[in-house]
Amino acid sequence: MTDIIKLMQQRQSCRSFSDKPLEAEKIVSCINAACLAPSACNTQPYHFYVAHAPEAVAVAAEYCKGDKYNKWVSEAKAFVIITQEHADIPAANSEARKRDFRQYDIGLAVENFCLEATAQGVGTCILGLYNEEKLKSNFRIPSPKSIALIIAMGYPAESEIRKKQRKPLEDMITYLR
Numbered sequence: 001m002t003d004i005i006k007l008m009q010q011r012q013s014c015r016s017f018s019d020k021p022l023e024a025e026k027i028v029s030c031i032n033a034a035c036l037a038p039s040a041c042n043t044q045p046y047h048f049y050v051a052h053a054p055e056a057v058a059v060a061a062e063y064c065k066g067d068k069y070n071k072w073v074s075e076a077k078a079f080v081i082i083t084q085e086h087a088d089i090p091a092a093n094s095e096a097r098k099r100d101f102r103q104y105d106i107g108l109a110v111e112n113f114c115l116e117a118t119a120q121g122v123g124t125c126i127l128g129l130y131n132e133e134k135l136k137s138n139f140r141i142p143s144p145k146s147i148a149l150i151i152a153m154g155y156p157a158e159s160e161i162r163k164k165q166r167k168p169l170e171d172m173i174t175y176l177r
């Protein structure tokens with residue numbers, strides 16, 4: 001097994017965090033990894049809003065959970081809110097301008113982020129459910145921007161690596177002829 005596959009096996013959604021504080025450098029290292037991801041026309045159409053100060057973490061946790069989702073987030077030591085930004089595709093690239101690749105770009109960046117966190121021993125959970133309006137108003141994120149995803153971070157409370165539950169590989173492939 002290659003090192004990268006081992007890292008991918010180790011990356012798992014972490015929903016229980018220890019009390020150990022998370023170092024600011026580790027968050028920056030994950031954001032650097034995210035920015036190394038490819039993006040359409042190299043536009044990097046995203047921005048990272050970091051909630052690491054205790055007051056900001058408390059506010060982010062409050063609006064990343066609802067009655068029926070993400071009740072565990074209060075244990076997270078940081079939240080990285082990823083906004084979708086304008087993709088500045090050059091006018092000369094008229095075909096690419098007709099498409100919106102931004103969600104793909106953000107997905108690629110987020111996986112890089114989470115793999116780097118795993119390599120650093122840091123747990124992550126990608127959040128697709130949150131109160132976008134409350135987060136934007138509390139953190140003064142300009143209203144035309146949308147929040148694409150949020151990553152909850154911290155040191156895992158448990159060391160067990162769960163077996164991955166995935167569809168069988170043979171169901172995922174069709175060979176063309």
Ligand SMILES: Cc1cc2nc3c(=O)[nH]c(=O)nc-3n(C[C@H](O)[C@H](O)[C@H](O)COP(=O)(O)O)c2cc1C
Nearest residue numbers: 011012013014015069070125126127128129149164
């Ligand atoms: C776009 C996206 C949104 C997600 N939203 C949530 C969420 O709001 N809450 C949560 O607990 N997990 C969330 N997850 C985590 C998935 O449930 C998880 O990645 C999946 O079950 C596979 O498990 P693993 O990450 O441990 O391999 C999200 C994952 C993705 C990619």
